[in-house]
Amino acid sequence: MSERRPTVLRRDILKIGGATLLPLASILGLTAPIQRAHAGARAFESNSFDRAQAGLLLSVARTLFPHDFLPDKQYMKIVAVLDAKAAADKSVAMMVGAALGAFPDDFATMKEAKREDYLRTLEGSPFFRLVYQETLVGLYGDPAVSTLLGYEGSSVEHGGYLKRGFDDISWLPTNKPLLK
């Protein structure tokens, strides 16, 4: 086993390197992969990961971008996307499986700071890059989340913001000479 793992990982890195080339728009942070739109629509049924692996991935996603007001099911959408990717590509399943296999047994119940410490050691690995990328776009590319965060979206159909608060800032010190 210890003989084989490096071999498997090296091959996976090559494959993942190709598979995770970002869509161009994502370089600008503008868009998320298309599959996210549907992935979370149904209850999560694991195709590739077992219950423990899915639980670990949920914990990783929450540790990366923890928002206490979001329920677990929001993060499970990301796990579902990862599961679908693993089901579609065996090398992804093996790479993720190998990475999760090396996690501390009590990762999910560790304090958040400890979980962060562990994930920092994985930064730059194919596993981390994949889960980071899917969590980032899975969360903030989801209109349900971006709306909760205060993003107001398209405005042209509402006549823009000319009469809807484009200059309604109220908290700046009202120093008239400064703000004239």
Place this chain on the structure above:
Amino acid sequence: MSGTARFDLDDASVIVIVGSGAGGGTLGNELAQKGIKVVCLEAGPHLTLGDIRNDPAAMFEKLSWLDPRVGAGDLDPQLPAWICKTVGGTTVHWAGAALRFQPHEWRARSTYGEIAGASLLDWPTTHEEMQPWYDRAEKKMGVAGSSQTGLPRLPGNNNYKVLAYGARKLGYREVHTGNMAINSQPYDGRPGCLQIGFCMNGCAIGAKWSTLYTEVPRAEATGHFELRPACHAVRIEHDAAGRANAVVYKDANGVDQRQRARIVCVAGNAIETPRLLLLSSSGTFRDGLANSSGQVGRNYMVHTTGAAFAVMPGEVHPDRGTQMAGIVMDEAPHRKNRDFVGGFLLQTLPPQGPLGFARNAKPGAWGRLYARDIEGYRNVAGLWIVGEDLPQAGNSVTLDPKVRDQHGLPVAHVRRVDHPNDATMRKRAWEVVRSIYEAAGARTIHTRGPFPATHNMGTCRQSTSPDDGVCNKYGQAHDVGNLFIADGSQFVSSATENPTLTIVALAIRQADHIARRMVRREL
């Protein structure tokens, strides 16, 4: 109104313009208004206002030049620049800042002196001779804040007010909502700005100037101008005397067509323009057309940029209203007592959604603290830095030796690295930005490096001597008398200011020059 013209492929009396953006669209309309016949080849599709959506991701896909390119040096390897492939070119996407160069920026070499590693040159064009052309450009574009239009400056949004408050508290004085080619009131048949936001996805009501709905339709209405969208120029041909006489292009079906021409003007932006000249090498011009100087593709400049996003103590709603809503100009002049030459501007820029903020404020960041910043999205203020970028001979556009596009042609290999002056300026600009947002009460401030460049310049520069550059002060190629460079490629210095107004002013002047020379039978 004569309606749209249709010219025969064998009509050798037309001027062929490659590109329909700030340079090509303006030049085409100016020539057509003078009764000169123009065929305008545009690689991208012809969208209308009805195609514009307040959706950054969807519009990025619709507007951007996404044919493969190779980035090297400090550039993103996949997307070295963010420019457009659509009728109207990058004027569909631009944010509207319309600023004149400062006098010294036309004389960069004389002002800054010899700087190691920089290929500085003075423009053959002077500040004084450009002022009337700037006047005409501002009038044409409806620039708010210009005496040429009488249009007042736009009102400032929340993002602007944060910047203005912090900057004024630090003692900055030239802080305002900028000279913008966005109608602050109805002007020239286009409506006033409704503060919709999403300017860089295209203005859905046409309040922002773009050749898509100004120059192009007006040129068509003369009956002297034919737009051919989805027609991608691949080679400029010449006769035995070395004069350009035709442009070969791929039509919408990918079929080769050959349009004969009296004059050829290239305005494909500073990456595709040199690429087309390099692709047009021949037995006579072995290193590419108009390249006896070896300067085609060199001196690629993008502006020294960076960005900052600050989480403020109260709501800002940064996506509301014009994206480039305000400017700080106090650092724009060249000062002898600084450790860099040239200057920089600060211009507001919204994060464009939580995904844009999460990915861009601090690339690669994660964890509890960063998630807290993202939860403060409503409170985010943002800006970008636009500073002078020094020309360097090694920053360049060349033909990539390996990668080919959908037509089987070598793609542009775009390389850029910072000059030490750029790095020093950016560091200073970040310090200024931090001070401004701290003065306004910021809780967290993230500064970051450049995005893929939207300002691309210098790759076919003007020069007095044919040894130093590609074209003369009118954009006319030194080597090929009836070939013109009509876009930002002809810039000699990047200056501090956003380039579009200067591209438009140069295009108006170039049209005047071409028409005069044609009357005198010199072209």
